[in-house]
Amino acid sequence: MVKNIGIDLGTANVLINVAGDGIVLNEPSVVAIDTKNNEVVAVGTEAYRMVGRTPGNIKAIRPLKDGVIADFDITEAMLTYFIEKLNLKGFLSKPNILICAPTNVTDIEQKAIIQAAEKAGGNKVYLEFEPKVAAVGAGLDIFKPQGNMVIDIGGGTSDIAVLSMGEVVTSRSLHYAGNKMDQNIVAYIKQKYNLLIGERTAETIKKEIGSAFEAEESQEIEVRGRDMIDGLPKVMTINAVEVEKVLSEGLISIIDAAKEVLEQTPPELAADIIDRGIMLTGGGALLNNLDRLLAHHLKVPVIVAENSLDAVAIGTGILLDNIAKRK
Structure with missing residues (x-):
C-alpha cells in the first residue's frame, strides 16, 4: 500500500x-561530510552534535538556506x-x-x-x-470565506500571509528568522566582549534568556567561548536586556512586513483578522513575549499556536x- x-x-x-x-x-537539517572522499558521515541529530566540533576533514553542512x-x-x-x-x-x-x-x-x-x-x-x-500549511496545522479553518492571518517564524525564513478559501491572498517572506537571530547574538558578543562563541551557544542564549519585549535585567546566563585577545577559554555573563536589544532590529523587520501584508489585505478580510487575531507559529513563536511585541505594534490580538514547533x-x-x- x-x-x-x-x-x-x-x-x-x-x-x-x-x-x-x-x-x-x-x-536537525544537518549533514556531516568527509571532504576527503565526499562520503556522508552522519545525518540529522548525530551530525548536529558535530557542529563546531569536527576535525579538518569532516564538515557539518546545512544544505538548506533561507528555506x-x-x-x-x-x-x-x-x-x-x-x-x-x-x-x-x-x-x-x-x-x-x-x-x-x-x-x-x-x-x-x-x-x-x-x-x-x-x-x-x-x-x-x-x-x-x-x-x-502552518495555519492548517495550528487549527485554523482556512477553507471558509473568511480572513485568517499567520506569522510563521522558522529557522531560515519568516513567512507572513493572509489566507481565505484555502488560498494565500497576500503574503511576505523575509530572511530574518531563528538562524539570523543566533548569528546576530554571535556578532554582538564578538564585538562587545571580544569573545568568540558558536551558533549552538547563541541558540542556547536565545532559548534561555531571549526576549522580544520588556526583558528583565535580572535574567542572566553564563557564556563560554574563546577570548579573541589572548586566545584562551573565557567565561562571562550577559543579561536578557542585552539580548533583547540585539534582536530588536530584526524583529522590527517582521513587524514592518506584517504591516505591509495588512495594508494590502481587502477590508472585509482585515475586519475578520481584527476579530480572530493573528496566529503565530514556528520555533520563533517561542521567543519570550514575541506575541506581546507584535500585538503592541499591530494593534491586533496575537495568539501563539499550542503546537507552534510542529x-x-x-x-x-x-x-x-x-x-x-x-x-
Whole structure:
C-alpha cells in the first residue's frame, strides 16, 4: 500500500508526518561530510552534535538556506537517509509526499524541492506554501470565506500571509528568522566582549534568556567561548536586556512586513483578522513575549499556536488527508 507522508523541510529541522502514525521524525537539517572522499558521515541529530566540533576533514553542512535548497545533492542524501531510516519505501511502492516551501520561492527553487523529494524516493510530490500549511496545522479553518492571518517564524525564513478559501491572498517572506537571530547574538558578543562563541551557544542564549519585549535585567546566563585577545577559554555573563536589544532590529523587520501584508489585505478580510487575531507559529513563536511585541505594534490580538514547533508538519498530514478524500 502506498504511504502518504508530509515533510516540513526546514532550514533548522526536518519533520516527517506519516499518514496514520503522526509525526515520526524531528531531526536537525544537518549533514556531516568527509571532504576527503565526499562520503556522508552522519545525518540529522548525530551530525548536529558535530557542529563546531569536527576535525579538518569532516564538515557539518546545512544544505538548506533561507528555506530553500542551497546544496541539492546533500539535501537529496539527507531526505533519502530519513525516508530509508523510517522504512517508508515498499518493495513495489513509493510514498506520496507533500512538502513545503516559503511564499517567495521561485519556480526554479520549487522544481528543485520537488526533484529532491522525487529522487529521495517520492512517488507523487505535492508542494504547498509554509504559512498555509502552518495555519492548517495550528487549527485554523482556512477553507471558509473568511480572513485568517499567520506569522510563521522558522529557522531560515519568516513567512507572513493572509489566507481565505484555502488560498494565500497576500503574503511576505523575509530572511530574518531563528538562524539570523543566533548569528546576530554571535556578532554582538564578538564585538562587545571580544569573545568568540558558536551558533549552538547563541541558540542556547536565545532559548534561555531571549526576549522580544520588556526583558528583565535580572535574567542572566553564563557564556563560554574563546577570548579573541589572548586566545584562551573565557567565561562571562550577559543579561536578557542585552539580548533583547540585539534582536530588536530584526524583529522590527517582521513587524514592518506584517504591516505591509495588512495594508494590502481587502477590508472585509482585515475586519475578520481584527476579530480572530493573528496566529503565530514556528520555533520563533517561542521567543519570550514575541506575541506581546507584535500585538503592541499591530494593534491586533496575537495568539501563539499550542503546537507552534510542529504546526507545519501537522498541517501536511491534514492536507494529505484532504487530497486522499477528494480522490
